[in-house]
Amino acid sequence: MLLRMAESTKTRFNPAKPAGAKALTKARPEVRFRMRIRKGDVVALGPGKVDLLEAVREHGSISAAARSLDMSYRRAWLLIDELNQSLKSPATVSEQGGQSGGGCMLTPVGERIVRLYRDVEAQAQKACAKQIGELTRLMQP
């Protein structure tokens, strides 16, 4: 059995060099952790919902938060509704809507979720520094 490095498969199937190839060889590795809490088929809490909560906190309404994330109002509303339905007590509180829709802010539960989630990301990275170091050392500089 003749074994060659994986590059040899190029003789069978040789796509154009991917556009990202240059960026890949020059940039430094950047590590990101993402935690998802699933309940059945639904991601009750994940990076998208936490980004959205932070955007609501910053912009003061679901519609402005959605715009800042380049997301439709409908999608943002559904994500927040899904999150609130999965919680014992909701993460957001909405002002009674006028013509342009009301404002929305985080409840103490919402603030706590954001803080805990960002804490988890930082702590996970710290706890796995050794393995992450080993992995990045296997990569091209």
Place this chain on the structure above:
Amino acid sequence: MLLRMAESTKTRFNPAKPAGAKALTKARPEVRFRMRIRKGDVVALGPGKVDLLEAVREHGSISAAARSLDMSYRRAWLLIDELNQSLKSPATVSEQGGQSGGGCMLTPVGERIVRLYRDVEAQAQKACAKQIGELTRLMQP
């Protein structure tokens, strides 16, 4: 300013109850960690590539691994090529292809990547058990 719980937004926009709603209220929360190592615009290593390496190890070829993950051969090949290009030494080694394409197996580097990555997932979850416990206690039982 009149503040009401987020459910009040339903008076403005009331989509059908999402299909997942039932699963959401009944299932127990399940926590998953996903780490990605990016280089520039490319995810050099992430859950998709690690799943693919494990499938190659199990099935002995890129085409069988792709089938087992319901992925096209082209996509699987591109992911493995991208990974190998980002590494100092490749994660897979390919048998010289016959008519049906050759086999493919993990190198010691590939085995090490899988082991380190799965280790990171487990250790991250362990290190963040306190915050994860707090988050899941905020959720509906």
